[in-house]
Amino acid sequence: MSVLEIIIALPLLAALAVWLGAPARAASLGATLLNLIIVFITAVQYSGKAATGLAFTYSRPILDNPSLSFAVGADGVSLILALLTTLVMLAAIWQIQDRPAIFYVSSLLIGGGALGAFLTTDVFFIYAFHELALIPTFLMIALHGRAEPAQRKAVAWKATIYLGAGSLVLLAGLVWVVLEFSGGSKLTFDLEALRNQAKLTPLPDAKQAQIFFVLLLGFGSLVSLFPFHSWAAPAYATAPTPVAMLHSGVLKKFGLYGLIRIALPLLPQGAHVEWVQNALLLMLLGNILVMGLVTIHANRLDDTLANSSVMHMGYIFLGIAAGGEIALKGAVVLMFAHGISIALLFGLCGRMRNQLGTLEYNKLGGLATHAPAFTVLFAFGTFASIGLPGLTNFAGEVMIFVGSFTSFQAGVLSNLQWTVILALWGVVMSAVYMLRAYRSIFHGTPTTGLFMIDPAFSQRVPFIMLATTLLVTGCCPWLLLNLMKSAL
């Protein structure tokens, strides 16, 4: 028995209990709060340890050959993501008001599935838990999305088809990995065994590149990598608030986690073979520059946030493409930071929609007058999203940019360095669209007489929690970096 098994089981059991009739809010909040505390203690324990690598491991074999086991284990990366998951879960569930039990059940399932994917070390279960989390996402968009039934169903199907196809490509890539790295006579899905085999007998670079590319397409479409991104913005804009918070904040990080956890260690040369690297750099520039421009042209808050969430994935892909230690750690820090900040923004955005009924910039203005606390919380999300120093996103972005621009020689810039130079313009674009959103919503004079008041304190708590997290880890990023002492 490992503590990680409890962490995975708690939300799933709570979901079952709520479905069978337990009091929805109390059970969900209780389980999530308890889970956050357990994850926090586990992370503190881990950061105090001198030895690094996988900890809290436990394995229950469920099949001999092909060898499958329910194996759990966590290192710094998975613990940071588990912290992110439980924080966002607590906020997402807390801010639900007057909604049927299915909102709680689906939030618990999405969060529980994400925790399972981050904390298991068997490829089979990593994949399976992610699928488990995707299903309620689709169902909730189709059933309770914020659009006409026909339109929200279309949005849900679009996301389902993109993510379903992405999952199948991913499955093909994972099966390929298992077949190549099982070695000997036995097929195994155990990530550690596969890693050891990859160290013993690395594949030729050309083959690594092929497999890496398949995995990149599979994981990439789950993270809305350009040009497989067009499902994401409508899905987030339509999804019910807790689902948007959990998917864009947490579940989307699964693809990046998979690349860092599975693709990079097994195929260390894969990302550096020229054609793969160039393809990846082009795609991530698409995320940053194309989606940046798209975001600037959005004229509704939910559109801006949804597109910005697609755009910011580009930076993380940049860290993965660079592959150096600093860049990768930066990518993990930015995954955490982006998850918290986008969940904060989507949460507040959902609240605005409930009170005002519209999110269009030209109908809003001057909201800060009657809702000062709300405005401050929103400002935290805005400035984090832009990458203001002192908030976590800045730490992640700086590490990625610096880590990717290594070995500079005057006069000869590599493709990677050119990409960094171009990608930096993304920061400018972020500032443009986020500040524009902030100004037109909260400052100036109300054009249509719409105004909102601050939510009650108990309803501010989840957002205060997220904003504080951004501030604390932004001022002390070593809290996160201490969890990743060993090289990734």
Place this chain on the structure above:
Amino acid sequence: MSVFTIEAGLAFLGLVLLLVEAFKPDISRRTLGLTAIAGTVLALVLFVFAKHDTASLPGFIQPWHQLDTLALFYKGFALVITILVLWLTLECAPYLTRFTVDGKLAEMFSLPLIVCAGMMWMASARDLVTVFVSLELVTVSFYVLVAFARKSAFSLEAGVKYLILGALSTGVLVYGIAWIYGATGTMSFDGIAKALANPATSKTAALFGAAVLLCGLGFKVAAAPFHMWVPDVYQGAPTPVTAFLSVGSKAAGFVVLTRALDAFLAEGSIISTEIQSLLLVVGSLTALLGSLPAIFQTSVKRLLAYSSISHAGYLLLALACRDSVRFDLSSGGIVAFYLATYLPMTVLGFLGLGLMRANGLGEDIKDFAGLAKRNPQFALLMTISFASLAGLPLTAGFLGKLFVFLGLADHGYWGALSCAVIAAAAGFYYYFKTILAMYTTEGTDAPALTLSGATKAVAGALALAILILGVYPKPLQKVLTPVSATVVAK
């Protein structure tokens, strides 16, 4: 007590029930049904504790029967599905009797017992004669069962279609058997394997015979291009019979296919390359032709029929992958594993359809709308069943598919693998369309659904089986593992 005695006893009980109904017409259908169920459960218990080696069989039957792991597995499988079908019949009885001539159901309780005995014999068949006789016992009983709801035009249509095509396929099967006998001079599977390893055997004749035989069996398991009867027959037949056809009849067809292919593809067989390519092509086609048309179905029963075709496709592909050192399970073992996972999810699905009918609802996707509001527990059970049929990870259905995919990838059959993946993707679409319908807010004003305690218990047990097999398949693999040992040894 030998296994053979149990099988004979089961067939005998079927005949007795038939006579009782004829001479004592006022006996209640509940008594009859419960007697049949009790008899089958007793047979299952006796079967578990009976002697499990070929030597325990009566001497006169030994040349034709064997009791290897595969046979024992399929015998148990036949007993379990028969119990479930009998219970399902009892559950659907009030609805079914509206369509029978005199409001009676006797044959619905006695014929399944005879089918079960036939399936159990088929599982241990050692030669083509036994295969043929037991297969006919099963098929002829099904002719009656399919057309049982005689006042329903659909059921009659289904019965006629099944009769004509079934009879035709029987003819084709016998033709194939005759050719194989002509080419190899023997009817026993061991003898055929030996003769095929002999280069002096006429390759053309053997290949023709094997291909025709596979056509005949292809009808029974609904392999493309002989799958056209399935949607109409499945839709028209009474729901319990459809479940029986979809699970029991399919398993029976596949045990015979496994035996025949073990012989055709045995070490050194002169026809193995051709038969293997044939299987890959037919399997890929079946998976696609089952899955793609299912996308356009509006009736859930028809949808399940098409999906059952695509499942047969995956099973054929599994048979095409011969033994690999990287799996404990042989291809026959993978097929058995797949069928074992297929049983609870299909029965649960058809149970749901039967309950919809029993509650006066239809079987279309639109009838499922808003089910989650009307009965959340029932909706959850249906969700588990459909998710598993779609092959969602952490349910039993995923593991079966994963084995097939891994086997195909391991042998490098990329073409077949891509067809299977496309079919599986389509499966996701149409199953989730149905699941989505259950959770919509439309249609919530339709009458509520009530389930009896016993129904809940059985359905819950099936759902639990799906989830447990999905995360802890080890015991099942253990039951099936010796299968591979015997197959490889041959």
